[in-house]
Amino acid sequence: MASWLLGRSRILTHIKHLHKNLFFFLGPFLNSHGSCSSFPSKTIEPFKCRDAYSPTLFSFSRHESTKSEAQLEEEHDDTEEDHHQVIDFPGGKVGFTSEMRFISESAQKRVPCYCVLDDNGELVKHSNYVQVGKEMGVKMYSDMVTLQTMDSIFYEVQRQGRISFYVTQMGEEAVNIASAAALSPDDVVLPQYREPGVLLWRGFTLQQFVHQCLGNTHDLGKGRQMPIHYGSNQHNYFTVSSPIATQLPQAVGAAYSLKMDGKTACAVTYCGDGGTSEGDFHAAMNFAAVMEAPVIFIIRNNGWAISTPVEEQFRSDGIVVKGKAYGIWGIRVDGNDALAVYSAVHTAREVAIREKRPVLIEALTYRVGHHSTSDDSTKYRAIDEIEYWKMARNPVNRLRRWVEKNGWWSDKQELELRSSIRKQLMHAIQVAETAQKPPLVDLFNDVYDQMPSNLQEQEKLLRKTIEQHPKDYPSDVPL
Numbered sequence: 238m239a240s241w242l243l244g245r246s247r248i249l250t251h252i253k254h255l256h257k258n259l260f261f262f263l264g265p266f267l268n269s270h271g272s273c274s275s276f277p278s279k280t281i282e283p284f285k286c287r288d289a290y291s292p293t294l295f296s297f298s299r300h301e302s303t304k305s306e307a308q309l310e311e312e313h314d315d316t317e318e319d320h321h322q323v324i325d326f327p328g329g330k331v332g333f334t335s336e337m338r339f340i341s342e343s344a345q346k347r348v349p350c351y352c353v354l355d356d357n358g359e360l361v362k363h364s365n366y367v368q369v370g371k372e373m374g375v376k377m378y379s380d381m382v383t384l385q386t387m388d389s390i391f392y393e394v395q396r397q398g399r400i401s402f403y404v405t406q407m408g409e410e411a412v413n414i415a416s417a418a419a420l421s422p423d424d425v426v427l428p429q430y431r432e433p434g435v436l437l438w439r440g441f442t443l444q445q446f447v448h449q450c451l452g453n454t455h456d457l458g459k460g461r462q463m464p465i466h467y468g469s470n471q472h473n474y475f476t477v478s479s480p481i482a483t484q485l486p487q488a489v490g491a492a493y494s495l496k497m498d499g500k501t502a503c504a505v506t507y508c509g510d511g512g513t514s515e516g517d518f519h520a521a522m523n524f525a526a527v528m529e530a531p532v533i534f535i536i537r538n539n540g541w542a543i544s545t546p547v548e549e550q551f552r553s554d555g556i557v558v559k560g561k562a563y564g565i566w567g568i569r570v571d572g573n574d575a576l577a578v579y580s581a582v583h584t585a586r587e588v589a590i591r592e593k594r595p596v597l598i599e600a601l602t603y604r605v606g607h608h609s610t611s612d613d614s615t616k617y618r619a620i621d622e623i624e625y626w627k628m629a630r631n632p633v634n635r636l637r638r639w640v641e642k643n644g645w646w647s648d649k650q651e652l653e654l655r656s657s658i659r660k661q662l663m664h665a666i667q668v669a670e671t672a673q674k675p676p677l678v679d680l681f682n683d684v685y686d687q688m689p690s691n692l693q694e695q696e697k698l699l700r701k702t703i704e705q706h707p708k709d710y711p712s713d714v715p716l
């Protein structure tokens with residue numbers, strides 16, 4: 238009895254917070270945002286909804302908090318339910334109905350997308366957002382330009398054969414930078430691979446990015462990883478690991494550990510729409526919900542997972558609805574709107590830390606570049622589609638219009654910034670190209686305190702092979 242009362246009072250405290258926060262999370266949707274001007278329904282619609290017919294939703298309210306959420310969503314039709322028959326099933330009370338109703342696979346309307354700025358950089362009427370001042374606004378814009386410039390130069394450098402591989406963030410600069418801006422440096426980040434803007438925001442230098450891509454002695458990973466697998470302990474940024482979605486359950490563990498240590502910080506993890514098809518995504522979501530871990534999942538729904546379009550990736554209304562299935566708060570946000578991303582992540586962070594709970598953010602965006610330098614996306618998607626997102630829905634241009642309207646930015650500053658970043662990058666590349674490569678032994682050390690016999694054997698064998706085939710071994714790697 239005592240533990241039941243304790244649990245109940247915890248739920249009530251929770252609801253108090255919930256009401257406050259739900260206003261923010263769902264408030265904008267309850268007004269007119271179904272018709273947000275940033276998402277025209279004409280031309281290309283990569284985020285198409287499958288035909289929605291009129292389902293009657295079966296109500297299953299596990300906790301009171303989820304019940305109030307359902308009320309706010311105004312989806313619930315309980316007119317036919319028989320309220321006399323409510324029974325305590327494992328997990329909570331459930332009402333009976335005499336109707337045999339299956340839950341529809343899709344809701345009548347797609348979950349609306351929270352936005353603050355329209356494509357012209359104007360504030361959308363009645364938008365509910367966290368204020369961004371001049372210093373923050375200008376830094377956000379400058380870092381988005383830096384990321385854009387870094388991408389175009391590194392892409393060319395790869396094409397010239399000076400680095401082996403690269404992926405760009407083109408089209409996803411706002412998700413990268415604005416989410417980073419809303420976090421605290423103490424928050425632990427576990428990235429996928431298309432989020433180096435978070436590291437840039439945290440102070441990883443252009444020189445450090447270049448050192449990593451060239452895999453020289455100054456690379457923190459000692460040249461052991463492919464380009465773009467950045468990581469920095471100092472910046473609380475876990476090293477990128479290629480196997481998709483492995484970072485998600487790890488982030489839940491990191492978040493749980495922050496909670497146990499009583500830290501005022503959360504874990505933040507990123508993933509693409511393709512990553513949500515991995516078992517790790519689902520394990521992480523459930524794990525986070527039941528362990529009440531302060532973790533923010535930021536899912537970049539950019540329309541494509543290499544050549545797989547979202548229509549072939551899942552049949553749900555995107556990703557945001559999956560949060561509800563696992564008992565996790567969620568919001569769908571315009572990922573090309575820096576102010577909307579900033580507001581959503583800022584609020585999610587407060588909720589995650591204060592209430593010790595996970596939050597899911599689905600950022601609708603678009604991968605404008607090829608998947609990587611090993612891909613040619615014109616083989617599987619229309620050039621018009623790419624152009625539309627590159628021009629009409631460009632997140633960098635949109636924020637520029639806003640900072641200009643505020644009188645915080647001018648053409649002169651724009652020219653100076655772009656030319657200065659270019660020069661810094663060209664210089665950084667020259668420096669990195671003249672630096673030595675890590676020695677051969679670095680392939681084998683650092684994992685074990687004492688190198689085990691199997692690794693010793695492998696090292697011996699490699700050295701012997703190099704002796705036999707010296708021409709096949711790169712001359713710039715010290716033996």
Ligand SMILES: Cc1ncc(C[n+]2csc(CCOP(=O)(O)OP(=O)(O)O)c2C)c(N)n1
Pocket residue numbers: 431479480481508509510511512513537539541542543604608
């Ligand atoms: C477990 C695993 N399966 C497959 C791959 C190959 N792979 C690399 S990236 C990628 C697509 C990921 O798409 P998404 O998560 O949507 O991210 P995006 O590249 O669009 O940002 C795939 C299938 C991998 N790295 N790991």
